[in-house]
Amino acid sequence: MDDFDVLPLHRNKHFTKQCCDLINSEWPRSETARLYSLENSCDTLPTSLVLVKNDGNNCKTVIGHLKLTPIPSMPDSVFVETVVIKTNQRGLGLGKHLMYKSEEYIKTLGLKTVYLSTIDKKEFYLKLGYVGCQSISIYGSFSSAVNKLTTNIPPPPSKKQYMKKKLM
Numbered sequence: 001m002d003d004f005d006v007l008p009l010h011r012n013k014h015f016t017k018q019c020c021d022l023i024n025s026e027w028p029r030s031e032t033a034r035l036y037s038l039e040n041s042c043d044t045l046p047t048s049l050v051l052v053k054n055d056g057n058n059c060k061t062v063i064g065h066l067k068l069t070p071i072p073s074m075p076d077s078v079f080v081e082t083v084v085i086k087t088n089q090r091g092l093g094l095g096k097h098l099m100y101k102s103e104e105y106i107k108t109l110g111l112k113t114v115y116l117s118t119i120d121k122k123e124f125y126l127k128l129g130y131v132g133c134q135s136i137s138i139y140g141s142f143s144s145a146v147n148k149l150t151t152n153i154p155p156p157p158s159k160k161q162y163m164k165k166k167l168m
């Protein structure tokens with residue numbers, strides 16, 4: 001994996017357009033909205049991390065991305081989302097590499113637990129040491145207030161599986 005780096009996007013802004021195109025190739029959305037979201041990346045959270053391949057001759061290509069989002073109710077935890085590897089680079093261990101490097105980065109922030117949700121990639125995360133857990137909210141007090149107003153309304157059925165991993 002010597003030819004690959006995992007870098008914070010906001011410290012490597014020249015990768016923003018490539019990163020936007022990669023994410024939009026998986027989850028199409030307006031480029032403006034996607035760029036706006038990516039431009040929020042910062043040293044505190046949220047942070048977008050990009051997996052970059054060194055192609056030689058100082059040429060680098062973005063082939064992976066994930067986003068670290070704060071969880072207001074759990075300040076020592078982080079939520080990982082928008083995990084994606086470029087289609088033609090899948091199945092080579094790069095998703096695993098991106099996740100492990102990101103966990104190292106998360107530890108440098110002093111954070112102890114990683115949460116995420118998935119619909120159909122549970123097996124991938126199980127292999128990385130994640131275990132199923134109860135659903136969590138990544139929204140702050142407004143959402144809590146809404147929840148209080150709607151406690152008698154059963155939540156809609158969700159196919160999402162929440163998972164977590166404690167970092168050593």
Ligand SMILES: CC(C)(COP(=O)(O)OP(=O)(O)OC[C@H]1O[C@@H](n2cnc3c(N)ncnc32)[C@H](O)[C@@H]1OP(=O)(O)O)[C@@H](O)C(=O)NCCC(=O)NCCS
Nearest residue numbers: 083084085090091092093094095096117118121123124127
């Ligand atoms: C999910 C994703 C990031 C995995 O990346 P990847 O580079 O293909 O995965 P890796 O090659 O690193 O796989 C690591 C391990 O997980 C396994 N794995 C990967 N995807 C899997 C899947 N869909 N089902 C079961 N196992 C899977 C691999 O077989 C490998 O196992 P091994 O360590 O025993 O060899 C990639 O497929 C992707 O970008 N998918 C589309 C976007 C997406 O669905 N993201 C997840 C949102 S929750």
